[in-house]
Amino acid sequence: MTNCVLCNEDLKPEEGHLVWCGDDCRIILVNDADLPGFCRVIWNAHVGEMTDLNHGEREHLMSLVFAVEEAVRQVMRPDKVNIAALGNMVPHIHWHIIPRYKNDAFYPGSAWSTKTQETPAPILASRVQQAGELSAAIREAVSRLN
Numbered sequence: 001m002t003n004c005v006l007c008n009e010d011l012k013p014e015e016g017h018l019v020w021c022g023d024d025c026r027i028i029l030v031n032d033a034d035l036p037g038f039c040r041v042i043w044n045a046h047v048g049e050m051t052d053l054n055h056g057e058r059e060h061l062m063s064l065v066f067a068v069e070e071a072v073r074q075v076m077r078p079d080k081v082n083i084a085a086l087g088n089m090v091p092h093i094h095w096h097i098i099p100r101y102k103n104d105a106f107y108p109g110s111a112w113s114t115k116t117q118e119t120p121a122p123i124l125a126s127r128v129q130q131a132g133e134l135s136a137a138i139r140e141a142v143s144r145l146n
């Protein structure tokens, strides 16, 4: 546990910020200039796979993922939302929720593919304002879950 980057996560502002934290999960807004609105929902304890969770836990986690997707669609107005669970490096299930645009830096590949173009200036310019709006929208969407 001591050398797990997610357990030791002391989020630096340049990496992202904590939007919401519950007993089992937390939601991070990733600070990535090329992918504004990129969020992660992370299972707090060491659990490697979705099927290691019981049914109630799976449902809880996915309800948070969908709450984030809703907020991302509302605030970011993306052309598509990419949702992915990779987690090859850390023993924590986590879902990436990534708003995608036809003019983003990685279109049409995944967010982990090679950049195909520079991120357009309007996307760069709007991301600070959107970060505040998105954080508020995520908290609002999560508060509606119960």
Ligand SMILES: [Zn+2]
Pocket (backbone or CB within 6 Å): 001, 004, 005, 006, 007, 008, 045, 046, 091, 092
């Ligand atoms: Zn850990």
